[in-house]
Amino acid sequence: MNVAVKIILGLLAVFVVFWFGLNIMIEAPNNNPFGSKKLIVDEGMGVGDIAERLKNEGFTKKDFIFKTYVLLRGLRAEFHPGEYQLETNMNLKEIITILTDERTVRDEVSITIIEGWKNVEIAEYLESKVLFSAEDFLHVANETPNFDYNFLGFKPRTVGLEGFLYPDTYVVYTDSTPEDVIIKMLDNFERKLDAEVMKEIGRQKRDLYEVLTLASIVEKEMFGYENRQIVAGIFWERLGDNYPLQSDATVNYITRKGTTRPSLDDTKIENPYNTYQVIGLPPTPICNPSIEAIRAVVYPKETDYYFFLTTPNNKIIFSRNHEEHIANRIKYLD
Structure with missing residues (x-):
C-alpha cells in the first residue's frame, strides 16, 4: 500500500470518527427544562445568524456544532423564514429538522383595521377572517391582561382598550391569539404617538385619555385634517365653556343605527x-381613531366658529353663533 493510499485512508478514518462524533453531539439530549418558546427566523438570515439566535434564545450552547453539521449536510439553503414554536428541550437535530421543513412554517394573513372602527367591529372582522371568535377578542380587549405599556397608565383601570387599538394593515399568523394581534396594535399605537405629541399633550396640561376620547369623536364627526383641527378647536372651546359637545357621533355610538343624523328622540x-x-366628554373613546384625528385634537385650529354641520353632499358649513347655525340648518338640511 503506497503512502498516498495510506494518507487517504487515514483522512477517511478521521472524517468517519469526526462525523460519528458530530452526529452524537447533534442528537445529544438538551438539558433545558421542558417548555415552549418562539424562535423567529428572519428573511435573509444565514446559518451563522440562525446559530447565534439559537444560542441567544437559550436553545443551545453548541452554535459551532450547529453550523458545522448544517454546512456538511448541505442544508444552508434549506432554512425557511418564519416564526416557529419550539420545545426548549429539543436537541439540535430536532430543531434543524423543523427549521428545514417548509410544512412547519406558520401561515400568515393580512388584516386591515379601518380608522374609526369600534372594538366590537374589529372583533367581528377578525372573526370573519377565521382567526378567533369575536367573543374571545373582546374578552381580552376589555380585560386588558398584563399589557405593559406606559401609555395605558392614562387609562382608567376599569375600562377596556377602546381608542388604543391602532387602525392599520397588519400581517399576522393564522394561529395568532387575540393577545398576539392586540400587542401588534398597541406596539403600532406606541410608534405613532411619538414623543413630540406626548410632550405637547403634557405642555397643554391635558390627559392622554381625554385627548383620545375627543379624537375618537373627531374621527367619526369630520374628515380632512384641517376640518378636523377646526372641529377639535370648537369642541375644546365648548368643553371650556361647559357647553354640551352635541356630537351626533356619540348618539350614533349609543343607537348603532349607522345613520349620519340622529333623530330628535335619539x-x-x-x-x-x-x-x-351630558356636559363634558363621554366615559371612554367611541372608536379607535387615526393619528390624524389625534394630532388634530393635540394641534387644534383656533377660529371664531362654535357650530358646524355637514350637508348631504359632504360640504362642511361652519357657524359663529347659534342663530347662524339654525339658519344654516334650515338652508342646507331641512
Missing part, C-alpha cells in the same frame, strides 16, 4: 355617552 336618550344631554 338626542334625548339618557346615557352617559349622549353629549346632547
